[in-house]
Ligand SMILES: Cc1cc2nc3c(=O)[nH]c(=O)nc-3n(C[C@H](O)[C@H](O)[C@H](O)COP(=O)(O)OP(=O)(O)OC[C@H]3O[C@@H](n4cnc5c(N)ncnc54)[C@H](O)[C@@H]3O)c2cc1C
């Protein structure tokens with residue numbers, strides 16, 4: 001312990017900074033051990049579970065540079081695939097304040113990072129863990145009656161909330177509805193069934209007989225043998241709300257946009273998060289300005305799509321992650337012209353500034369340094 005503290009102090013000293021400049025101390029210490037870095041938050045995979053056919057759960061041991069997270073927040077996970085660093089957001093499923101972080105990653109058919117981790121994650125693998133963020137969190141003063149709802153891989157931040165409430169012996173009422181395509185694909189099913197003081201309801205949206213197509217009937221809520229744990233039929237509806245918790249004080253929902261919309265219809269104040277990027281409508285009258293991508297010879301005439309989409313359509317490969325303005329991995333320097341941020345609507349004209357190209361569209365001529 002004493003040696004570790006001493007080592008940390010020595011590595012943190014300004015003399016070490018001076019001696020290791022311009023690369024910084026991390027570029028030397030990582031040669032000894034990839035997670036032995038002072039500034040770069042990284043984690044070593046210590047266990048891997050594949051408990052459903054379409055997900056992989058990683059248990060990560062972060063280094064001291066990782067600042068921790070609040071339940072419901074997300075982190076940027078980076079991994080090298082074929083020599084290129086790829087970054088995606090993942091929401092830890094573990095309770096806040098735990099030493100080990102649990103991530104459950106759902107497989108996306110044709111998805112780069114999720115498929116890579118599903119196939120290749122193994123103990124000893126090292127990943128980057130940067131930029132903890134997000135407002136999908138429980139308030140410091142916990143409401144008395146909390147309803148949590150999730151769909152598919154949206155279970156992770158909600159699981160973290162549930163585990164955190166359990167750890168602090170929350171005395172209020174909490175109900176949880178989780179939607180999965182089938183019982184087989186429902187993550188954390190057994191842990192949830194054994195969880196005390198929580199009413200857990202499962203909704204399965206596909207059945208063996210419907211050939212894989214989703215059931216569209218709202219369906220009446222059917223509780224299973226126990227009042228605490230049961231199954232619901234169909235998609236979220238007023239009946240599901242009634243079965244889970246009528247008049248909750250706070251509702252949290254994380255899942256596909258259709259689930260979030262259905263919950264908001266019944267509970268307009270629900271706090272929501274979706275992992276899927278929004279589809280931005282392309283304007284009928286794009287600016288038609290000249291978009292120049294510095295660092296290449298490519299320039300295009302603005303067609304109204306985001307700068308990221310226009311760069312990709314022109315054959316360039318800018319770095320991207322969430323594609324919805326959250327992870328900041330697409331941040332590039334705009335060296336001239338004006339852009340509009342599709343999330344905030346703000347137009348910025350500064351000559352030199354960093355912008356997120358996944359949510360920025362040109363307003364006239366733009367120069368962007370990819
Ligand atoms: C805040 C936040 C938290 C998140 N937390 C979690 C979590 O805890 N667990 C989890 O599983 N996920 C989570 N996600 C989603 C996660 O970040 C990734 O989006 C997801 O893992 C898919 O990444 P990928 O690299 O596998 O897929 P990508 O390669 O990014 O592809 C995404 C989808 O687009 C399709 N696609 C790719 N390229 C093309 C193309 N050229 N044309 C058409 N389609 C294409 C793919 O087939 C795939 O279905 C979260 C997202 C956000 C924003």
Ligand code: FES
Pocket residue numbers: 319320321322323324325326327328329330331356357358359
């Ligand atoms: S890709 Fe995540 S902010 Fe742009």
